[in-house]
Amino acid sequence: MTGAVLTTGRPRRGPRVPLRPALTAVGAVVGLAVLVAALPWLWDSDPAASVLRTLYPEREADPAALEALRRELDLPSNPAVGAAQWLGGLVRGDLGTSWITRGPVAPDVLGALGRSLTLSVAATLVAAVVAAVLLLPALLAGARGRTGGRGVPAGAAILAALPEIVLGSVLVLVVAVGWRLLPSSGFAGPQYLVLPALALGVPAGGLLARVLAVSVDATLDEAWVRSWRSWGSSTARMVSGVARRAVAVAVPQIALLVVGLLGAAVAVEKLFDVPGIGTTALDAVLAQDLPTVQAAVALLVLLGLGLGGLGVLVHRALLGPALAGRELAAGVEVVAPRRVPRSAVAVAALLVALVVAGLPRDLAGDGGRRLAPPSWSLPFGADANGRDLFARFAHGALLTLGSAVAISAICLVVGLAVGIGARSARAGAADVLNALPPVFVGLLVAAVAGPGLLGASAAVALVGWVPLAVHARTLAAEARASGYVRAAELVGASRRRIARRHVLPAVVGPVSRHALARIPHVALALAALSFLGLGAPPDSPEWGAMLAVSQGYLERAPWTVLAPVVGLLGLAGVLASLRER
Structure with missing residues (x-):
């Protein structure tokens, strides 16, 4: 009978809800909330002692003073109670009391x-x-x-x-x-x-x-x-x-x-x-x-x-x-091409040539050339201490780019391990972390460990592995669905052997190229944290720190911004060339 529909009498089930990834994502959000709530105890085992050092650095941390501060600021005695109280206050709209102004936050x-x-x-x-x-x-x-x-x-x-x-x-x-x-x-x-x-x-x-x-x-x-x-x-x-x-x-x-x-x-x-x-x-x-x-x-x-x-x-x-099933890719980052574009190679070569030319130059200051404008002897001019900005540009590249290469290598290893170890290609905790900009993570790390290049590198690495893990997870799922992996499973190959002999070779090449393409992105994120004062110290030649210091001299000596701008624009040019593909 044309058009007839055969039914079993049972109600049709809707699409299955991916419960496990949803629970994983919720768990990641809850864990992040608890981490924020426990910040005072991550920074110091006794927040009262931290407040006392901040407000009264010359005063000794005697028990009476600490107890008075706990009563004044309503500081709990342990992190579990403190985190629970802070989260409860957050739900009620009470964001706590400032340690500095003593008023509501x-x-x-x-x-x-x-x-x-x-x-x-x-x-x-x-x-x-x-x-x-x-x-x-x-x-x-x-x-x-x-x-x-x-x-x-x-x-x-x-x-x-x-x-x-x-x-x-x-x-x-x-x-x-x-x-x-x-x-x-x-x-x-x-x-x-x-x-x-x-x-x-x-x-x-x-x-x-x-x-x-x-x-x-x-x-x-x-x-x-x-x-x-x-x-x-x-x-x-x-x-x-x-x-x-x-x-x-x-x-x-x-x-x-x-x-x-x-x-x-x-x-x-x-x-x-x-x-x-x-x-x-x-x-x-x-x-x-x-x-x-x-x-x-x-x-x-x-x-x-x-x-x-x-x-x-x-x-x-x-x-x-x-x-509703019409979806695009979850991320906005472009995966690295199989061949690096010539424009990216040209921009990178020019940047490397400038760095090599500047490395032999003297970093010492000279009071006689303080804020000197660009010239043949000082292509980028001099800073407020009379130091050659071309030399600082070159040595800063070692900090900015060297740190970015090290961070990208760590992210590659972590991303491969997490991506290949994932059981499915569905979203989970990694996708929650992917929504966090490095600046947010940098603020958390700096709140616990204090500002510094090592902490800024850790902040970038904490989110930098996520796109690589998502990429590796997708490729690993495709490899496991292939015929040769199914054949290996049928002959009794162990999961570890399949991952080492079949899945890893299919994943490591594309994800490594992806990690290489992300080096400019990582370097720019690191420079942004240094610009904010969360990374390299102000006197460092790191490009973000140089750009932050130059802001104070824009009216008197606008050329001081030239060196870090050239470096960061060079990184942006490489990144733009890669994204064109």
């Missing part, structure tokens, strides 16, 4: 969060405009039935690789100091938002254009687009329909980009002296005010995870049940 932190959200919204608008301008030619070409203009826009990779702190420094130097069109720092009106919003939004716009370009190309290949063309729909209607569909598909990736804006905003807030939650957390770390650090980091993490979850819900709602 919530008003200052929530006010700073409002300013950061204002900046993030302005940057998101800038990113949307930049992405729309970059994607408009592809949308017009696709709406008219042409394929020549489709693909990732040429300028998107360049903009996406721009470091926010470098772009912000250039904007300050040119627009604020040179042209005097806009204020360079503060937060006293709409005009103060323009430069920081551009510094945040332009690179995000390039990355957004890359994400949406994939979605636009996939949408243009759908049957309804061909039907609309055959019906003679106008170009404007076609562009509008394709754009709406592409945005709906890419909503989870857009949410991840907004989360990334929150992380990048910490450095931009410091650069432009915006009193947002990032600078609030940073100042609290440097002042050793851990309750403020706890509140700021907790709100940043909760906001980031909330935006990521909201993106998934909006994505499913926009697509509807019939197309």
Whole structure:
């Protein structure tokens, strides 16, 4: 009987919920919350002694003074009780009491969060405009039935690789100091938002254009687009329909980009002296005010995870049940190509040549050439101590790039071990960690161990292994599903032998190339932490630390920013060349 449906009388089951990955992700979130709650005890076994050293460094930590501080600040006596009390207060909206001001943390932190959200919204608008301008030619070409203009826009990779702190420094130097069109720092009106919003939004716009370009190309290949063309729909209607569909598909990736804006905003807030939650957390770390650090980091993490979850819900709602399975890749990083592009090789060779030329130069200071401008003898000029900035640029490369290579090697080993050891290719704790920008982790590490290059390297490594593990996990799942692995299982090969002889060779090559391609990204993250004061000390030639010090001399000696900008732009150029593929 045509059209008949045979049933068994049992209700149809819906799609199975991946319970184990969901529980793993929830466990990762809970573990992160407990870690933040236990910060005072991770920093010192007795928070009262820490407060006493911070406020009264000359006073001896006698039991009576410690007990008085515990009563005044309501400090619990052990980490278990302290973490439980802090988490309970967080649920009630009580974010604790500042160790420095002795007042409640919530008003200052929530006010700073409002300013950061204002900046993030302005940057998101800038990113949307930049992405729309970059994607408009592809949308017009696709709406008219042409394929020549489709693909990732040429300028998107360049903009996406721009470091926010470098772009912000250039904007300050040119627009604020040179042209005097806009204020360079503060937060006293709409005009103060323009430069920081551009510094945040332009690179995000390039990355957004890359994400949406994939979605636009996939949408243009759908049957309804061909039907609309055959019906003679106008170009404007076609562009509008394709754009709406592409945005709906890419909503989870857009949410991840907004989360990334929150992380990048910490450095931009410091650069432009915006009193947002990032600078609030940073100042609290440097002042050793851990309750403020706890509140700021907790709100940043909760906001980031909330935006990521909201993106998934909006994505499913926009697509509807019939197309809910239409997903894009979870990450926005581009896996390394099989062959390194020539442009990346050329930029890297130029950067290496500059470093080699600068290494033999003298690092000693000379008071007679203090803040000397660039010349034949001083190609990048001299700093406030009369030191050759070209020599410092070259020696700083050893710190920035050398640390990045070491971090990438560690991340490769960890990523391979975790990815190959995973039982399935489903999301889990690693994907939760992937949503955390390195700056957030850097704040946590600095709160426990104090600022330093080793701590900044650890912070970058703590999240740097995750994309490699996700990549390795996917490749390992594909290898285990292959015929030769199934045959090995049938003849009785052990799981360890299969992993060593079959899975590892299929995974190690592509993931190693991925790790190599991420070295510029790691170096830029490390430089950002040093710029914030969480990495190398201010007197270090590390490029991020050099850029931070140069901000104080932009009006008198703008050339002091040249050396670190050249180095960081060189890294961005290599990263952009790799992303073009």
